[in-house]
Amino acid sequence: MSIVAIIDYEAGNLTSVVRSLKALGVEGRVIKEPALVKQASRIIFPGVGAAGRAMANLERWSLAEGLREAYEKGIPILGICLGAQIILDFSEENDTRCLGLLSGRTQALRKAAGLKIPHMGWNKVKFLQAHPVWQGLPADAEYYFVHSYYPQPAASEMVLGVTDYGQEFPSVVGRSNLIATQFHPEKSGRYGLQMLANFLAWDGTCAE
Numbered sequence: 001m002s003i004v005a006i007i008d009y010e011a012g013n014l015t016s017v018v019r020s021l022k023a024l025g026v027e028g029r030v031i032k033e034p035a036l037v038k039q040a041s042r043i044i045f046p047g048v049g050a051a052g053r054a055m056a057n058l059e060r061w062s063l064a065e066g067l068r069e070a071y072e073k074g075i076p077i078l079g080i081c082l083g084a085q086i087i088l089d090f091s092e093e094n095d096t097r098c099l100g101l102l103s104g105r106t107q108a109l110r111k112a113a114g115l116k117i118p119h120m121g122w123n124k125v126k127f128l129q130a131h132p133v134w135q136g137l138p139a140d141a142e143y144y145f146v147h148s149y150y151p152q153p154a155a156s157e158m159v160l161g162v163t164d165y166g167q168e169f170p171s172v173v174g175r176s177n178l179i180a181t182q183f184h185p186e187k188s189g190r191y192g193l194q195m196l197a198n199f200l201a202w203d204g205t206c207a208e
Contacts, residue, residue: 004200005040007067008032009057011047011082013184020186024197037066042200043075046186047082048146051106052094054086064099071101071178076204078133078196079180084173085151087180093149102175104153112166118148119165125172125183127161133179133198134161134172141191143183145171150182177204 006017006028014030021028021044028044031037045067047054058064071077079087086098091106098106109117122142127134150169153159160179161172171182179199185192 003031003036003040003042004028005037005043006030007037007043007045007063007083009047009054009061009063011049011054011057013046013048013081013186016184016186017044017046017080020193020196021200023193024200026200032061032063034062034066037063037070038073040070040075043067043070043077044080044199045077045083045087045180046080046184047086049082050094051082051086051091051096051098051149054082055096055098058086058099067099068101074177074204076199076202077178077180078185078199079178080186081147081182081184084180084182085149087173087178088151088153091149101178102151102153102158102173103155104151104158104173106149107152108149109147109165109169110167115166118146120146123163123165123171123183125161125163127172129160131160131179132202134195135198137191137194143181143185143188143192145183147182151180 085106088104163171
């Protein structure tokens, strides 16, 4: 059974992901059962909201364990927004211990003159490495952001893309079969849809 799993841990934003996949001709399955996470052919791990509550829900429903096992099995995983933050060891938001799929910490954006926090709106991403998930996307494409925190992996090679908003911060992180974006591909128009299509075609192996 082939399942494109969309993880439901009551962190919102699921409808937009489902609609985007449907626009690509794919039926995403919103799931909360750990057993189905382990059976998935691909996993999308979206989310908005606070790290503390998100991790409490993941642990309560044993989804944290399911995600860790899926990652170890090599199942392609796409984290989005909050799902790009709580894959690290720790988040400054709510002083939360997180999933630990990647080593590092999620940090708060610094306030800069003339810029509001949360960072909300369209911005460019400078991809630092070639990868099938953003193959064919133009360098001047913009993507939609809504966030006050960002992922900061412990190792520089896990930073796959950066964005400038008063400071340069990692906006795409990952390793092996895991890719995570601080922006929302499902809300980023045709380029976001192209990224999702690329993810659906990706086998989870390393960058080209």
